[in-house]
Structures are given as structure tokens and as C-alpha cells.
Amino acid sequence: MAPVLEVSGLTTVFHTRRGLVRAVQDVSFSVNAGETLAIVGESGCGKTITALSLMRLIPRPPGEITAGSVKIGGRDLMQVDEATMRKMRGSEIAMIFQEPMTALNPLLTIGRQISEMVMMHENLSRRAARDRAVEMLQHVRIPEPERRAREYPHQMSGGMRQRAMIAMALACKPKVLVADEPTTALDVTIQAQILDLIGDLQREFGTAVVLITHDLGVVAETAKRVVVMYAGRKVEEAPVADIFNGPLHPYMRGLLASIPRVGSARGLNVSPDERLQEIPGIVPPLNELPIGCAFNPRCLQSDDRCRATIPPFEPKQPDHFAACFQV
Amino acid sequence: MAPLIEVTDLKKHFPIRKGLLRRVVGNVHAVDGISFSINQGETLGLVGESGCGKTTVGRTVLRLIEPTSGSVKVDGDDIAGLSKAELRPLRKRMQIVFQDPFSSLNPRIRAGDIVGEPLLVHGVSSKQERHARVEQLFARVGLRPQQMNNYPHQFSGGQRQRVSIARALALDPGFIVADEPVSALDVSIQAQVINLLMDLQRDMKLSYLFISHNLAVVEHISHRVAVMYLGRIVEYTDKTTLFARPQHPYTEALLAAVPLPDPGLKRTTHRVDGDVPSPIRPPPGCHFHPRCRYAEARCRVEAPALREIAPGHQVACHLR
Numbered sequence: 131m132a133p134v135l136e137v138s139g140l141t142t143v144f145h146t147r148r149g150l151v152r153a154v155q156d157v158s159f160s161v162n163a164g165e166t167l168a169i170v171g172e173s174g175c176g177k178t179i180t181a182l183s184l185m186r187l188i189p190r191p192p193g194e195i196t197a198g199s200v201k202i203g204g205r206d207l208m209q210v211d212e213a214t215m216r217k218m219r220g221s222e223i224a225m226i227f228q229e230p231m232t233a234l235n236p237l238l239t240i241g242r243q244i245s246e247m248v249m250m251h252e253n254l255s256r257r258a259a260r261d262r263a264v265e266m267l268q269h270v271r272i273p274e275p276e277r278r279a280r281e282y283p284h285q286m287s288g289g290m291r292q293r294a295m296i297a298m299a300l301a302c303k304p305k306v307l308v309a310d311e312p313t314t315a316l317d318v319t320i321q322a323q324i325l326d327l328i329g330d331l332q333r334e335f336g337t338a339v340v341l342i343t344h345d346l347g348v349v350a351e352t353a354k355r356v357v358v359m360y361a362g363r364k365v366e367e368a369p370v371a372d373i374f375n376g377p378l379h380p381y382m383r384g385l386l387a388s389i390p391r392v393g394s395a396r397g398l399n400v401s402p403d404e405r406l407q408e409i410p411g412i413v414p415p416l417n418e419l420p421i422g423c424a425f426n427p428r429c430l431q432s433d434d435r436c437r438a439t440i441p442p443f444e445p446k447q448p449d450h451f452a453a454c455f456q457v
Numbered sequence: 458m459a460p461l462i463e464v465t466d467l468k469k470h471f472p473i474r475k476g477l478l479r480r481v482v483g484n485v486h487a488v489d490g491i492s493f494s495i496n497q498g499e500t501l502g503l504v505g506e507s508g509c510g511k512t513t514v515g516r517t518v519l520r521l522i523e524p525t526s527g528s529v530k531v532d533g534d535d536i537a538g539l540s541k542a543e544l545r546p547l548r549k550r551m552q553i554v555f556q557d558p559f560s561s562l563n564p565r566i567r568a569g570d571i572v573g574e575p576l577l578v579h580g581v582s583s584k585q586e587r588h589a590r591v592e593q594l595f596a597r598v599g600l601r602p603q604q605m606n607n608y609p610h611q612f613s614g615g616q617r618q619r620v621s622i623a624r625a626l627a628l629d630p631g632f633i634v635a636d637e638p639v640s641a642l643d644v645s646i647q648a649q650v651i652n653l654l655m656d657l658q659r660d661m662k663l664s665y666l667f668i669s670h671n672l673a674v675v676e677h678i679s680h681r682v683a684v685m686y687l688g689r690i691v692e693y694t695d696k697t698t699l700f701a702r703p704q705h706p707y708t709e710a711l712l713a714a715v716p717l718p719d720p721g722l723k724r725t726t727h728r729v730d731g732d733v734p735s736p737i738r739p740p741p742g743c744h745f746h747p748r749c750r751y752a753e754a755r756c757r758v759e760a761p762a763l764r765e766i767a768p769g770h771q772v773a774c775h776l777r
Contacts, residue, residue, distance in 0.1 A: 172643040317506035322714035347716030370720045388648035390677035406648035412613045
């Protein structure tokens with residue numbers, strides 16, 4: 131099966147007063163129809179800039195996508211003009227954001243926002259677009275969709291707003307959905323509902339999903355394949371089971387060891403008073419990256435080579451890639 | 458041994474005012490009659506979703522907001538009825554660490570002065586003495602003494618939270634309310650701060666009220682846990698029992714909703730439907746009944762009391 135989304139060598143920089151900030155460097159991945167690829171990492175690792183780059187939503191200036199291609203069904207989004215790109219957003223690739231309140235227009239009803247977007251892409255009458263909006267709201271399991279379509283975003287709860295945003299993103303059946311921390315602002319019971327919903331819709335429409343998250347639990351539950359980013363670069367990539375059962379990069383190994391887990395009191399894995407494993411230090415600012423591997427000042431295994439050269443991103447095991455000299 | 462903190466039937470109602478005359482048209486029952494106790498050296502985890510009242514509990518216990526009714530005893534002294542002046546000496550014994558280290562530190566004051574301020578307020582007037590104490594506190598929380606001259610923006614999120622913790626420790630309190638202290642931090646930094654809190658507890662016999670929505674963190678750090686839903690405690694027991702054999706349907710649903718970092722596990726438990734209702738007009742009877750898959754006729758009319766179903770295990774559910 132040919133992948134729906136193929137990203138290769140994506141590089142995005144920002145020209146700032148403090149110099150050039152390389153937010154995303156040489157990032158490549160591909161996603162098949164109906165599958166979820168998770169991009170994980172901590173704040174400042176470049177995962178959100180990667181998402182915005184896919185949509186070509188990087189403000190320019192100060193930002194600039196300096197290299198790379200983003201192909202959907204063979205067509206490179208980086209090569210099309212802005213008018214074409216505007217058409218492709220929504221019908222080919224759509225995005226949902228962490229905070230629905232900032233992504234929805236507070237002055238328009240939910241129904242109006244969805245139907246406006248449908249009318250832009252498809253030659254539908256106002257009434258038909260309206261019907262589609264209600265149908266989509268029903269699809270994302272919003273109770274009383276007719277009434278809800280006449281409501282404004284502030285009248286809805288956080289979970290409902292996130293559903294409405296998903297309805298809007300999927301209204302034109304895009305091939306690719308980019309979800310940037312879609313459940314981070316939500317309570318845990320609502321998060322579970324939204325993740326289930328995205329999964330169901332994805333199976334139904336065959337959407338390829340790029341899920342950006344810092345929550346390793348969410349990754350384990352939803353993703354088929356995982357890309358780990360650190361300081362703007364990919365440091366590890368593998369199928370989800372391999373990442374969790376046999377992480378290779380010291381950063382990912384440290385991350386997995388540092389999270390407390392529900393169920394440890396039942397005697398699973400750890401004794402209750404055991405200290406959590408720490409990753410020492412902090413994520414470096416992108417304009418002050420260390421020489422060599424960006425992780426080397428926090429890495430217990432680093433040696434002279436790590437402090438001099440950036441390790442290549444290469445296969446270490448079948449279908450398991452990492453950028454580290456020590457594995 | 459008497460518990461260090463004893464909270465009995467604590468209530469906090471916020472009036473809703475409307476119209477030109479700002480008449481009270483209703484009340485938000487943010488905290489609706491809750492009781493708990495915390496022993497010396499113990500951590501009580503308080504979990505619940507947004508709007509359940511957990512933050513209000515933390516602040517009312519410290520009297521940062523005035524309770525509507527109920528009593529809060531700190532080491533035997535009831536602080537609920539005290540005047541501000543009477544309360545001041547007791548404030549030394551109880552401190553708070555806030556969630557957001559970016560808004561809880563004054564950006565125009567040097568970190569050393571932030572940590573030293575409680576000392577000044579509570580009568581340590583000699584500059585040398587304060588400096589020495591602040592230096593000691595910085596070392597205790599894992600910061601370098603040179604960083605005392607830095608402003609908050611020069612610290613990372615985790616370091617700022619260390620500054621907040623140092624400030625809370627300045628007066629040698631016995632009790633600290635930690636309100637979502639690691640929620641704003643990156644995963645790799647969370648572990649550093651959790652370990653620090655646990656080390657401090659062991660060395661200084663601190664008691665924590667640890668407020669969080671993150672069940673994994675609560676399970677790791679707490680000795681006992683109280684689960685809140687819409688202003689009431691629905692389950693209250695030691696952590697092993699709570700996480701291994703939850704008895705309240707809400708606790709069960711909450712645990713089932715947590716995504717586990719293990720792709721091999723398959724879900725067997727049910728998901729809970731619906732949103733948390735508005736605390737302005739909570740459902741009658743058991744607040745959880747509209748979302749509860751076990752609900753019966755009785756649950757819709759009669760609010761269940763929190764009662765002991767096994768030694769040290771309290772549950773508010775008709776069906777247990």
C-alpha cells in the first residue's frame with residue numbers, strides 16, 4: 131500500500147533577533163490510509179512547528195520552510211501556489227488544535243462555521259451545506275445536533291467544542307488529519323471519549339492521522355508508528371510496540387522510565403516508594419544547541435564523539451531507527 | 458496520634474449575582490461538605506476533573522479564601538474562626554505551591570528575594586541571617602546559590618517550581634498544599650520535581666495535600682487518596698485499595714479513562730459518557746447518576762452519604 135502522506139527532509143527555520151532558530155531539521159515520515167503516526171516530544175522539540183509546516187501555516191516572516199517536501203497522493207504541497215494550497219486545506223489535509231476556543235470563531239455559530247468551510251470546497255447551496263454541518267455534528271456524536279448548530283462556541287463545553295472542531299476538520303473528508311495535542315486541554319474522561327471518536331471516524335473515512343502529543347499513554351493507545359523528536363530532530367522511529375518494549379535512544383528510554391504509571395500500587399512494575407528515574411538537566415533552547423548530539427549534556431552514556439558530531443539517523447534494528455552512537 | 462490537619466464538613470459556596478442590584482440568584486456549591494484528615498509526614502492526594510472543587514478545597518483549607526462553614530484544625534487549632542491577625546502566626550505552619558510557576562513568581566523580584574520574603578514578613582530582620590537561610594534553601598531544592606540573583610524569567614519551568622518550593626519551605630512549615638505542582642512541566646522535568654517533593658517529605662516530616670488531575674502522579678506520591686466529584690468526596694481510602702479495587706463507579710470510570718503507556722494492553726473496562734455537569738445546577742440525588750452505568754431509581758433522588766464500607770475505606774454510593 132502506498133502511503134497517503136509522505137514527508138521528506140522537512141526543515142523549518144525562524145529568523146529572530148537572537149539569530150537563526152532551527153525549529154525543525156530534516157524530518158521525514160510517511161503515513162498510510164487509516165493509520166496513526168504519533169510525533170512525541172517535549173515543549174520546544176519542534177513537533178507543533180512540524181504540524182504547522184505540513185499545513186503551510188508557518189508565518190513568514192519570521193518563519194521559513196527552507197527544504198523538504200510534503201506529498202499527499204503524490205502531489206507536493208510545498209510546490210503549489212497559495213490559492214491551490216487554500217483549496218487543499220480542508221479537502222486534502224486538515225488540522226485540529228489543542229485549544230478549540232482559540233481555533234473557532236467566537237462570533238459565528240458552530241453550524242455557520244462548518245457550512246462556510248463546506249461551501250468553500252464543494253459546490254453546495256447554503257441549505258445543503260447547512261445539512262452537511264448538522265450531519266457532521268451528529269457524526270461526532272453531539273447530542274441534539276440541530277440545536278447545537280445554532281449555538282456559539284462559548285455555549286459549549288470543552289469536550290463539545292473539540293467535537294465541533296473535529297466535525298469541521300472532517301467535513302470535507304480530508305485524506306490527512308493533523309491533530310496537535312487534541313486532548314491535552316481536556317479532562318481524562320472526556321479525553322477518552324475524544325480519542326475513541328477520532329479512532330472511529332478514522333476507520334470509517336480511512337483518514338491518515340498525524341497525532342502530535344507529549345502524552346505517552348495517548349501514543350500507546352492510538353498510534354501504529356511513533357516518531358520521537360528532540361530539539362528539532364527525529365531521534366527515534368519505530369512501530370509502537372517496539373518503541374515501548376525496546377526503546378533505543380537514551381532520551382526515549384529515560385522518558386519512559388521517568389513517568390509514574392497507574393497500577394503500580396497493584397504491584398505492577400515498581401514498588402510504591404521507589405524514586406522515579408530522572409533525566410537530568412533541561413531541554414536546551416533551540417538557539418543555543420550544544421555541539422554534537424543535542425541530547426549529550428543530559429545523556430549518561432555520552433562520550434567525546436557525541437560532543438563533537440551529530441549522530442546520523444539510521445536503522446539499528448529491522449524497521450527501528452535511531453540517531454545515537456551508543457546503540 | 459492526632460492528625461496534623463483535620464477538616465470537618467467544609468463548605469464553600471460562591472454566590473452568583475445578576476442584574477443591576479447584583480442580587481444573589483444562586484450559589485455555586487464548589488465545596489459541599491467534605492471532611493478529611495492528614496497525618497504528619499503523610500500525603501493525601503486529592504483527585505478530580507476540572508470544576509470538581511479540588512483547588513477551592515486547597516485554598517479554603519489555608520483560608521486563602523474564606524470557608525462558608527466547617528472547621529479546619531491545624532495541629533489542634535481551629536483556624537476557621539480566627540481573625541487575620543490571629544491567623545498570621547499560624548500561617549508559618551502551612552504553605553502552598555501553585556501550578557503555574559510562570560504566574561506565581563513576581564517577574565520583577567530576584568529569586569533570592571522571593572524566597573526570603575516570607576522570612577522578612579515573619580520577622581527575620583537581619584539581612585545576613587536571611588541570606589544564609591535562603592542560600593541553604595536554594596541548596597536544599599537543588600538550585601545553585603549564584604542563581605539567587607536571577608530573575609524568574611532566567612529559570613526554566615522546573616527550576617521555577619523549585620524556587621516556589623523553596624519559598625514554601627522558608628518558614629519551616631509542617632503542611633504544604635501542592636496544587637497541581639507538576640502539571641505545567643515537561644514529562645522529563647516532572648520526575649525531578651516529584652522526587653524532590655518526596656525527599657523533602659522524608660527529611661522534614663512534611664504533610665502534603667497533593668491536588669492533581671493526573672492519576673499516575675497521585676498514585677506515585679500519595680499515601681491516601683480522596684476522589685472528588687462536583688464538590689463532594691465520593692471515595693476516600695489508602696492508595697493501594699483505591700487503585701487496585703476502586704468501589705465508586707466514578708473512580709472506576711476515571712481509572713478506566715487513563716491511557717496507559719503500554720501498547721500491549723487491551724481495554725476491558727467501560728468508558729463513561731457525557732460531560733461533567735455544571736456545579737451551578739448539579740443533578741439531584743447522586744451527582745454522578747446521569748453518567749453512571751449502574752444508576753438505579755434511588756440514585757436519582759437521594760444523595761448517598763460517604764460511609765465506611767471496610768476499615769479505612771469510605772465510599773458515597775448506594776450500591777456498595
